Amino acid sequence: MTDIEKSAAATGAAMEQAVAVFMLHPETFADSIAAGYQNPLAGYVAGRGGVLGEATGDAVGAVFAVFEPTGLSAMWHEGVAVRGAAAAAQQYWSQTAEFGRKYLSGAQGLDRIAELGEKVIAATxxxxxxxxxxWRAMPLADDPAARALQVMFVLRELRAGVHFNALTISGISPIEAHMLNKGPQYAAMFGWPEPFADGADKKDRYDQIEQLTNRRMAELFAAALSPDEAAELARLSTAALAVLQAAVPG
Structure with missing residues (x-):
């Protein structure tokens, strides 16, 4: 693995975890309920998928890729019935910004995270x-903590999209990918019913998908950043994740 591949992988891991803290936190779910979504998971699906417009549940499920499609479709339709797709996305974007303001403001280099991350976003x-x-078409907040978490959100969607594309052409099913990644508890969280196909005979192929994802992300980083800038983004993102994790109540 080259240095810029290491930087891209470290950045991706830190940003994935940071945005997951926001997406899965009880405060985020409570905010979604307060915004009118009786089921906060429907608020998540409509919020995250709202940038796709008034799509069908099947189309949104195809884009989300690794969720059980029938349940995902039901949550999408439940969510967009509350305020539509575009307003759901705007609500979720505002929640992202507020979460960053609340829990990321103690991190160093937030302006730099946003600056470097926006270079990658613009060049891709x-x-x-x-x-x-x-998501990259959504307006970013002006204040550093909110903007940094929003940039992390967009870059997380970038890496997820690259990974899903690689997964789709690999022949590994979504449930097999979950089992090869984080196991049965994670598979159940994404709505898949037992029995779970474990994909054990595709472990080598899954490892290749991870490598392909990291290589492609390194190419995207290299098109926008110098090796030193990529290393800086990895360092600052990792440090910001630690600040976020320490600040957010368990």
């Missing part, structure tokens, strides 16, 4: 990356 062609394309 969005073909085949619908959620990334939708």
């Amino acid at each position: 062609q969005p073909a085949g990356l619908p959620l990334f394309a939708g």
Whole structure:
């Protein structure tokens, strides 16, 4: 693995975890309920997928890729019935900003995280990356903590889209990918019913997908950043994640 591949992988891991803290936190779910979503998971699906517009549940499930599609479709329709797709996305975007203000403001280099991350976002062609394309068109907050978490959110969608594309052409099913990644508890969280296909005979292929994802993300980083800038983004993102994790109540 090259140095810029290491930087891209470290950045991706830190940003994935940071945004997951926001997405899965009880405060975020409570905010979604307060915004009118009786089921906070429907608020999540409509909020995250709202940038796709008034799509069908099947189309949104295809883009989300690794969720059980029937349940995902039901949550989408439940969510968009509350305030529509565009307003759901705006609500979720505001929640992202507020979470950053509340829990990320103690981190160092937030302006730099946003600056470097925005370089990658601007330089990346969005073909085949619908959620990334939708979220990068959303206006960013002006204050550093909110903006940094929003940039992390967009870059998380970028890496997820690249990974899902690689997964789709690999022949590994979504449930097999979950089992090869984080196991049965994670598979159940994404709505898949037992029995779970474990994909054990595809472990080598899954490892190759991870490597392919990291290589592609390194190429995207290299198109926008110098090796030193990529290393800086990795360092600052990792440190910001630690600040966020320490600040957020368990």
